[in-house]
Structure formats: structure tokens, C-alpha cells
Amino acid sequence: xxxxxxxxxxxxxxxxxxxxxxxxxxxxxxxxxxxxxxxxxxxxxxxxxxxxxxxxxxxxxxxxxxxxxxxxxxxxxxxxxxxxxxxxxxxxxxxxxxxxxxxxxxxxxxxxxxxxxxxxxxxxxxxxxxxxxxxxxxxxxxxxxxxxxxxxxxxxxxxxxxxxxxxxxxxxxxxxxxxxxxxxxxxxxxxxxxxxxxxxxxxxxxxxxxxxxxxxxxxxxxxxxxxxxxxxxxxxxxxxxxxxxxxxxxxxxxxxxxxxxxxxxxxxxxxxxxxxxxxxxxxxxxxxxxxxxxxxxxxxxxxxxxxxxxxxxxxxxxxxxxxxxxxxxxxxxxxxxxxxxxxxxxxxxxxxxxxxxxxxxxxxxx
Amino acid sequence: xxxxxxxxxxxxxxxxxxxxxxxxxxxxxxxxxxxxxxxxxxxxxxxxxxxxxxxxxxxxxxxxxxx
Amino acid sequence: xxxxxxxxxxxxxxxxxxxxxxxxxxxxxxxxxxxxxxxxxxxxxxxxxxxxxxxxxxxxxxxxxxxxxxxxxxxxxxxxxxxxxxxxxxxxxxxxxxxxxxxxxxxxxxxxxxxxxxxxxxxxxxxxxxxxxxxxxxxxxxxxxxxxxxxxxxxxxxxxxxxxxxxxxxxxxxxxxxxxxxxxxxxxxxxxxxxxxxxxxxxxxxxxxxxxxxxxxxxxxxxxxxxxxxxxxxxxxxxxxxxxxxxxxxxxxxxxxxxxxxxxxxxxxxxxxxxxxxxxxxxxxxxxxxxxxxxxxxxxxxxxxxxxxxxxxxxxxxxxxxxxxxxxxxxxxxxxxxxxxxxxxxxxxxxxxxxxxxxxxxxxxxxxxxxxxxxxxxxxxxxxxxxxxxxxxxxxxxxxxxxxxxxxxxx
Numbered sequence: 085x086x087x088x089x090x091x092x093x094x095x096x097x098x099x100x101x102x103x104x105x106x107x108x109x110x111x112x113x114x115x116x117x118x119x120x121x122x123x124x125x126x127x128x129x130x131x132x133x134x135x136x137x138x139x140x141x142x143x144x145x146x147x148x149x150x151x152x153x154x155x156x157x158x159x160x161x162x163x164x165x166x167x168x169x170x171x172x173x174x175x176x177x178x179x180x181x182x183x184x185x186x187x188x189x190x191x192x193x194x195x196x197x198x199x200x201x202x203x204x205x206x207x208x209x210x211x212x213x214x215x216x217x218x219x220x221x222x223x224x225x226x227x228x229x230x231x232x233x234x235x236x237x238x239x240x241x242x243x244x245x246x247x248x249x250x251x252x253x254x255x256x257x258x259x260x261x262x263x264x265x266x267x268x269x270x271x272x273x274x275x276x277x278x279x280x281x282x283x284x285x286x287x288x289x290x291x292x293x294x295x296x297x298x299x300x301x302x303x304x305x306x307x308x309x310x311x312x313x314x315x316x317x318x319x320x321x322x323x324x325x326x327x328x329x330x331x332x333x334x335x336x337x338x339x340x341x342x343x344x345x346x347x348x349x350x351x352x353x354x355x356x357x358x359x360x361x362x363x364x365x366x367x368x369x370x371x372x373x374x375x376x377x378x379x380x381x382x383x384x385x386x387x388x389x390x391x392x393x394x395x396x397x398x399x400x401x402x403x404x405x406x407x408x409x410x411x412x413x414x415x416x417x418x419x420x421x422x423x424x425x426x427x428x429x430x431x432x433x434x435x436x437x438x439x440x441x442x443x444x445x446x447x448x449x450x
Numbered sequence: 451x452x453x454x455x456x457x458x459x460x461x462x463x464x465x466x467x468x469x470x471x472x473x474x475x476x477x478x479x480x481x482x483x484x485x486x487x488x489x490x491x492x493x494x495x496x497x498x499x500x501x502x503x504x505x506x507x508x509x510x511x512x513x514x515x516x517x
Numbered sequence: 518x519x520x521x522x523x524x525x526x527x528x529x530x531x532x533x534x535x536x537x538x539x540x541x542x543x544x545x546x547x548x549x550x551x552x553x554x555x556x557x558x559x560x561x562x563x564x565x566x567x568x569x570x571x572x573x574x575x576x577x578x579x580x581x582x583x584x585x586x587x588x589x590x591x592x593x594x595x596x597x598x599x600x601x602x603x604x605x606x607x608x609x610x611x612x613x614x615x616x617x618x619x620x621x622x623x624x625x626x627x628x629x630x631x632x633x634x635x636x637x638x639x640x641x642x643x644x645x646x647x648x649x650x651x652x653x654x655x656x657x658x659x660x661x662x663x664x665x666x667x668x669x670x671x672x673x674x675x676x677x678x679x680x681x682x683x684x685x686x687x688x689x690x691x692x693x694x695x696x697x698x699x700x701x702x703x704x705x706x707x708x709x710x711x712x713x714x715x716x717x718x719x720x721x722x723x724x725x726x727x728x729x730x731x732x733x734x735x736x737x738x739x740x741x742x743x744x745x746x747x748x749x750x751x752x753x754x755x756x757x758x759x760x761x762x763x764x765x766x767x768x769x770x771x772x773x774x775x776x777x778x779x780x781x782x783x784x785x786x787x788x789x790x791x792x793x794x795x796x797x798x799x800x801x802x803x804x805x806x807x808x809x810x811x812x813x814x815x816x817x818x819x820x821x822x823x824x825x826x827x828x829x830x831x832x833x834x835x836x837x838x839x840x841x842x843x844x845x846x847x848x849x850x851x852x853x854x855x856x857x858x859x860x861x862x863x864x865x866x867x868x869x870x871x872x873x874x875x876x877x878x879x880x881x882x883x884x885x886x887x888x889x890x891x892x893x894x895x896x897x898x899x900x901x902x903x904x905x906x907x908x909x910x911x912x913x914x915x916x917x918x919x920x921x922x923x924x925x926x927x928x
Binding site: 179381385389391393396398400414420422426 | 459462470482485488491505513515
Binding site: 194195196198249253254256257260321322323325326329336339340342 | 650653654655702705706709710711880881882884
């Protein structure tokens with residue numbers, strides 16, 4: 085299906101960009117609203133869930149070498165059920181892609197361009213992603229290798245440069261919120277981490293697979309550390325209560341940066357990070373939804389489906405979540421159930437258990 | 451605006467459909483058409499404010515997670 | 518083919534900068550300071566917003582009237598405009614009718630709130646600056662004695678716009694004497710805790726202390742100037758409670774770690790108050806330790822560590838060179854610091870205003886107990902026991918060892 089080949093490092097970089105480019109913007113607010121100064125602890129707990137997803141998806145791929153997640157679903161569940169679940173996954177990729185595109189436009193509306201219609205952003209980023217995906221997986225995986233260091237540099241600047249406004253004592257007391265609340269918040273946090281599930285669609289395109297599980301586990305841990313650092317910085321600057329009351333706390337964090345009134349007004353960094361990261365993220369989801377659709381329907385090619393799916397994703401992006409209140413509500417109350425607790429962690433885990441208890445059938449199918 | 455949209459749709463059809471027809475890939479053409487029609491209907495729905503079902507509303511009911 | 522398409526598309530780049538939100542800096546009315554008052558107008562309380570808008574030509578040194586001090590034909594450094602409305606936003610909308618350019622708040626460095634507005638409650642006035650994506654949380658907040666509008670109307674020829682002058686004062690001189698800069702972020706944080714009383718510096722309009730002979734002839738009245746000193750104390754709900762005087766402000770600044778440098782005048786250990794010794798503070802760091810008493814109430818130990826230099830000494834008694842002399846000076850500095858802080862603590866307790874963030878410290882250090890007392894904190898704070906322990910280290914005495922006349926006297 086996919087003619088291109090990517091290296092293991094490219095896959096790890098891809099997963100890093102995909103997960104980090106949105107989580108650091110939305111999660112601090114949700115976590116701080118739930119557990120105030122303990123926000124960073126939820127990121128640490130979420131790493132556990134993220135690791136489960138990473139390990140399970142690689143273990144499944146090991147059982148069915150050369151096949152994507154969608155391709156081996158029928159081998160595990162049987163043909164009709166496997167196709168149905170595959171279709172649900174294709175829709176999942178598509179809908180999450182639509183959310184991301186809408187979220188992309190909304191972010192730019194809030195932060196720098198309030199007058200520009202959201203559809204301008206939606207169409208632009210999707211057209212760009214369409215062009216990238218059409219050029220092949222190898223192409224945008226390589227582009228990502230250039231973009232990710234820039235994004236990470238931006239993240240580090242935003243974490244460390246507002247040091248003048250930080251009071252680390254605002255992180256105290258540590259761990260005083262009930263475990264239940266922290267767990268719920270960690271599910272939301274891990275929902276982004278669970279996007280390493282996408283690796284299941286890329287593993288067949290890998291040149292070698294000897295370090296895949298180590299790499300993906302590292303990706304999950306690195307994102308956990310970065311997210312925890314971002315949340316600590318946000319709480320240290322704004323305090324636990326206020327951090328939960330800010331729309332996009334990280335943007336406000338970047339606005340606090342002022343070094344001797346010379347290095348000033350750095351919120352452009354945030355916007356650059358956002359645009360670059362989301363471009364790759366949209367590419368990944370667009371690619372996965374197209375490939376998944378093609379594979380569920382049993383085609384050997386996917387390029388001819390790219391255009392209609394792009395049109396569909398734009399149309400969906402315009403229909404989903406009209407305003408920021410709906411969005412925050414979706415992210416804090418629905419997102420965990422829609423991703424981690426169903427598609428990302430529970431279903432793959434069940435699949436893996438099925439594979440384990442029915443080893444004979446697996447061999448027959450493969 | 452609407453003319454531009456229809457123009458874009460026509461371009462998409464012109465690019466993707468002829469090779470499929472030429473190679474007699476009818477199944478592929480069917481899949482293409484279904485996806486494309488849904489996309490077109492939703493895009494036009496944006497312009498004419500058609501009361502189309504919003505898939506997100508259903509999702510929210512189904513997956514709302516509030517312990 | 519491809520080259521042709523690219524060439525045709527390239528000119529499009531010229532028109533894409535900024536999309537719908539393109540704004541040229543020359544087309545904007547640049548606000549450098551805002552003042553919010555609450556006035557009684559047309560039968561109800563109205564917010565009156567005053568904007569100080571900088572004249573970009575006058576801001577460039579050497580051009581226009583900026584450097585020359587403003588001859589008769591020179592462009593004015595700033596322009597003020599006021600509008601009233603039910604809310605801050607409504608008031609700024611009523612200003613739109615009077616300015617030919619879009620108002621731009623991105624360079625706003627200072628928000629002043631009038632005394633009356635602060636007494637009625639500052640929170641409604643803060644929402645708009647905190648929500649707006651142009652203004653920043655690092656913007657300074659200050660309370661004006663009387664009406665805030667009057668502060669922005671003061672002209673300071675050498676320093677251009679008053680708003681810029683005050684924000685420069687905070688940037689460069691903050692932490693000296695009783696100048697305590699407070700930005701929106703900090704004020705908002707204190708309000709968000711629900712127990713800490715925020716404090717904000719006070720700006721007043723005062724008569725200029727010295728004017729040139731020429732001005733005295735030509736001007737009828739004494740020109741006005743501004744003075745920044747002391748703080749205004751708010752209730753945790755955001756209503757102005759009282760003003761601290763200079764000494765109380767200094768005591769507060771010790772605890773909040775806001776002091777950069779200042780002098781501490783102590784009586785000479787040998788000759789007493791007739792020969793005061795001026796010690797200069799180099800750095801200080803304070804920390805609050807919370808102990809729980811047997812009766813369940815917290816008690817607070819404020820520890821201040823400072824480093825001092827000798828800045829001024831003109832007593833010429835023997836023993837100036839001995840380390841013991843400087844140790845006794847250190848002890849006197851300690852006593853002086855402890856007294857200042859205790860003075861402020863008593864004042865704050867009488868106002869029921871936890872300006873130090875003692876409540877926050879209980880929360881940080883004894884969370885389970887804090888949950889019990891959080892509700893009653895305004896009643897608990899006035900009766901808690903506070904002790905202060907200062908520890909001063911002497912460093913050096915500048916470029917002189919003894920006063921010039923000391924050797925002769927000793928002989």
C-alpha cells in the first residue's frame with residue numbers, strides 16, 4: 085500500500101510532533117482547573133497509560149508483520165466484525181482530524197487574527213496537508229525532521245524564559261488532591277499521548293523494527309516530561325487557580341516573557357510552533373484516515389481517495405464544535421472517553437488479549 | 451464563492467475520475483463517489499445552512515465521560 | 518508549466534500578510550497608559566476611562582520637540598482622552614468616536630485605578646485588560662490618590678508621557694525605598710488565592726518641588742509632578758481597604774522579597790542616635806515558616822537574611838576598626854528590620870488584611886490543617902502570633918576605612 089519507507093527515527097519524531105503540537109496548549113488549562121497546582125502530576129500518571137498504548141500497538145504489529153492496524157483487524161476479530169471496527173477507526177481518524185483542523189483555526193482566531201474567518205485557516209492548512217500527503221509519506225516525514233527541533237526549541241524557550249515571573253513555591257502543596265480526580269484528569273492528558281496509536285499505521289513502512297517499542301516508549305516519556313514542565317511553568321507563573329482560568333495558558337506564558345525589555349513579545353514563537361506542529365499533525369491524521377478507508381474497503385491504492393477525504397474533512401471541520409466553550413467542554417469531558425478509554429487504549433488492549441488467548445487462529449490467518 | 455466551490459469540485463472529479471474509468475475500477479469509483487458525495491453535501495450544507503446531522507453531537511452523547 | 522504557475526503565484530505573497538487582521542503601526546493610536554475611575558454621572562455609577570496616547574514623533578529623541586524640552590511649536594509628547602460608559606469596554610467604545618485612528622493597547626504599560634473606583638471594587642475594572650489579547654499581564658498596576666485621570670494629565674516635559682515615566686520608574690527604581698512595583702499577573706494571582714490581600718503601589722499628583730526661575734515668572738501656578746510611593750491594601754475580594762504609610766510599606770516589602778536596595782539608618786552603637794549610621798542593603802531574602810500551636814492556630818516565623826554595606830558613617834569614636842563594632846551594627850540592623858516588619862504585621866492584622874500571604878503559606882506547609890481554617894481565615898489572621906528573625910551579614914565599607922577626621926580625634 086505505502087510505497088515509501090521511513091526510518092525508525094523518523095517515526096519517533098513524527099509521533100513526537102503529532103502528540104506535542106496540541107497537548108501543551110490545551111492540557112494545562114484542563115489539568116489546572118481539575119487539580120490546580122498538582123497539574124503536572126496528572127501528566128506523570130498519564131505516562132503510564134501512554135506506555136500501555138505504545139507497548140500494545142508495537143506488540144500487535146510484531147504479531148502481524150507488514151500489516152497496518154486496519155489490515156490485521158479482520159485476522160483477529162473475523163472478517164465482518166474486523167471490517168466494522170476498521171470502519172470505526174477510519175471514522176475516528178477522520179473526525180479527530182476534523183477537530184484538529186477546526187482547533188487550528190480557532191487558536192489563530194483567539195491569539196493573533198480575530199477578524200479572519202476560521203474557514204480561511206481550515207482550508208489553507210488542509211490544502212497544505214493534502215499537498216504533503218500526496219507527495220508521499222517519506223516527504224512529510226522528512227519535513228518533520230526539520231520542523232520538530234524548531235518546535236522543541238520554541239517549547240523550551242516558553243518554559244524557561246519567563247523565569248523572572250516564576251515562583252516555584254506556588255507548586256506547593258504537592259499531591260493533595262484526591263487520587264480519583266487526578267486519575268480522571270490523567271485520562272484526558274493521556275488521550276493525546278495515546279495518539280501514538282497512529283504508529284500502528286506507519287509500522288509497515290518502517291525500514292527496520294528492532295527499536296520501535298523502545299522509541300515509542302521514549303516518545304511517550306519525553307512528552308510526559310515536557311508536558312509536566314509546561315504545566316509546572318504555567319502554575320509557577322500564574323498559580324494553580326488562575327492557570328485554570330486562562331484560555332490557552334501557554335500563550336499567556338509566552339506573553340510574560342520579557343528579558344530586560346529587549347527580548348520581548350515572543351508570542352509569535354507560540355504561533356509558529358502551533359502552525360508547524362499542526363501541519364504535521366493534520367498530515368498524519370489525513371494520511372491515516374485515507375489509508376484506513378482504502379484498506380477497510382480492500383483497495384490496493386489510496387491516492388485516489390485522498391481528494392474526496394480532504395473535501396470531507398474540511399466539511400466536517402466546519403460542522404464540528406462551533407465555539408471555544410463547546411471545544412473546552414469536549415476536551416475536558418468527552419475526549420478521554422472518545423479516545424483513550426475506547427479507541428486508543430481499551431480496544432487495542434482487548435485485541436491483544438484476544439491474540440494471546442487464540443494463538444492458533446492467528447497463525448492460520450497470517 | 452459557491453461558484454468557486456463547484457469549480458473546485460469539478461476539478462477534483464476531472465483529476466480523479468478519468469483514470470478510474472479508464473482502468474475499469476468500478477468498485478474504487480463507487481467508494482470515491484460515496485465519500486465525495488458526503489463531502490459535497492456537507493460543504494454545500496455550510497453555504498445553505500442545511501440542517502445536516504452533526505456527527506459530533508452523537509459522539510458527545512455516546513462518549514461523555516463524567517465520573 | 519510549473520515555473521509559470523509559481524511565478525504567477527508569487528505576487529500573491531504581497532497581499533497575504535496578515536489576512537483580515539493587517540494593521541500598520543502608523544495607523545494606530547498607541548496607548549501607553551490607561552486610567553480607570555468610577556464617577557457619578559447621569560444618576561448612576563459610570564466607568565470613566567482615560568487613555569494616554571503617545572505621539573510617536575515626540576518619542577523619537579532629536580526629532581520634533583522630544584529632546585528640546587518643548588518650545589512653543591514643538592509637538593506635544595502625548596494626548597489624553599476620556600470617555601464614560603457602564604463598563605470599561607463601553608467607556609473605551611465611547612472614546613472611539615473621538616480618535617481618528619484605531620486604538621491599540623499592545624504598548625500599554627500601566628493601568629491606573631482611581632481611589633474611589635478601587636474602594637468600590639477593582640475586579641470589574643481588571644477583567645477587560647486580563648481578557649484582551651493586546652494587553653499583557655506584565656503591565657503595571659497602580660492606584661491613584663484621588664482621581665486617576667489627573668495623574669495622566671500631568672505634563673513632565675523631560676520624561677514625555679506620564680504613563681511611560683511611571684512605568685520607567687517601576688522598571689528602574691522598583692524595590693528602592695517604598696516603591697513596590699506590582700504587575701497584573703501578581704495582582705491577579707493574589708486575588709485568585711481568595712485569602713491573600715493584594716497590594717498595589719500608589720501614585721499621587723504633587724506640586725513640583727523645584728522650578729526654573731524662568732518658569733516661575735511665566736507660569737502662574739506651581740506645575741504639578743507625580744510621586745510614586747507606598748501601597749494601597751485591598752481586601753481579598755478586591756476592595757481598597759486602606760493605604761500603608763512609607764514605613765509599613767517597607768515592612769511589607771521585606772516579607773514579599775520586593776526590596777532590591779535601600780538604606781537602613783541605625784543609631785551608632787557608641788554615640789547613640791546623635792550620630793546615625795547609614796547601612797546600605799545589598800540583598801535580602803525572606804522566608805515564612807509556619808508552626809502549628811497546641812491550640813490549633815498557626816504561628817508564623819518570618820526569617821530575613823540580608824547583606825549590608827556601610828554607606829555613611831561620620832562618628833569618630835575609637836573602636837571603628839574592630840570586628841566587634843560591625844557585629845554590633847549588624848545587631849542593630851536586625852532590630853531595625855524586625856521592628857519594621859512587626860509594625861506592618863500589627864497594621865495588617867488591624868485591617869484584617871493578609872498582605873503577606875500567610876494563609877497561602879499555611880496551605881503550602883500544612884494543607885490538612887489549612888482546609889479546616891480556610892473558611893475562617895479573615896478571623897484567624899488578626900490573632901495569629903508572628904515572630905521575626907533577621908540575620909544580617911556585613912560585607913564592606915566602601916572606599917573609606919574611617920571618616921577623615923578620625924585619626925586626629927583618636928590621638
